[in-house]
Amino acid sequence: MVGETSHGNEGPAHREAEVIVLAAGLRTGIRIVPLTRSLARRPAVVGAEVAVTARLVDQLPLARSLVVVVPPEIPASSCVLPPVALPGAAVTVTVTRPSPAPHGPGGTLSMYNQHAEALPEAFVEAVAAARRCGLVTPVGNVVLLLQEFVPTVASAVVRATADTVRIEGRWGLAEQRSAADVFEVSADGPVSETLARKPTASLAAAGGTHTVPMPDERQHRSSLGQGTIRQLAALSREAAVTTGLALSLDIVLGDREPVVLRCRPSTA
Missing domain, CATH: 3.30.470.20 (ATP-grasp fold, B domain)
Incomplete structure (x- = not known):
């Protein structure tokens, strides 16, 4: 990582600013953005699942979430998340679906209850798995949801x-x-x-x-x-x-x- 920048809140319900984490030797980086309605207009960039969820962000009781966009030119091994990006002490890391998919539980694409010390490995593993499975958007991005972990009964x-x-x-x-x-x-x-x-x-x-x-x-x-x-x-x-x-x-x-x-x- 050679640098990171952040700017602009998108509204009172989403306090997190956008964060860009630059990859070493590249002029691009991972974008970490709040889940807001503006993403509904960018399905080619964020994929079908995030675009649909963003459209419903004011309607559904969603977990506190950030969207992580990894461009195709960034190696999985170079993916780094700054601690400031985490939406909670424990988080769930999920590979999102770039296109409509058959109905069924999405749990096989999620790593639940991840703590800060485990996140570097989990993040690299998620990006690599998404690429192996072809879960990339029309422009080649891997898109992850980073969510506050919710204890579940x-x-x-x-x-x-x-x-x-x-x-x-x-x-x-x-x-x-x-x-x-x-x-x-x-x-x-x-x-x-x-x-x-x-x-x-x-x-x-x-x-x-x-x-x-x-x-x-x-x-x-x-x-x-x-x-x-x-x-x-x-x-x-x-x-x-x-x-x-x-x-x-x-x-x-x-x-x-x-x-x-x-x-x-x-x-x-």
Whole structure:
């Protein structure tokens, strides 16, 4: 790193200034910007997921987030995050989707509960993995979300259109292969549910997560209450109506209100 600059707040709800971290020997660098509505107009630069999320930034209860844009000419090994950029003591680092993708949990693209000492390695690993998987925007950028980590009791992955909402509920954080309760919520209100046996959950551990066995009485119990199901269905359907797209949302539930981690256009 040969230097960094910062300038300009974009509004009272997003206090972080833009930061540019220059790479050694290059005139370009990593851009770290607040997640604001202005990014909705730049899908070629930030990709479909961030552009859609930015459009909904004043509508959804999003986790405190920064967007990290890594140009194609910067080697993954040269990626550096200044400590001033971190939105919390523990963060989640997520590789975003540059284009619409099939519905499903996005957890395989996220590294949860990362602390400052682990971030350099996590950041390099995320950029390298994104490039290996072809997760780059039309102009070749890797785009990461850097979010304040939210301690989680349960989570939901929601697929929403203007007419239908399907919610998959789990104890702990969402993982691709973990068992999930399924709730179908129609536009006129009725909820149908299929409960699954959920023997394990992914929970926060020191500097990351670990899988723990669930007590017998919770394995067959619904991971989401009826009020929460209707709340998630309403906010997800409204987001789909606003964008005119089918959406997949990753939502976590802790001691307070639901928090949306990811919102991306869905193909199926």
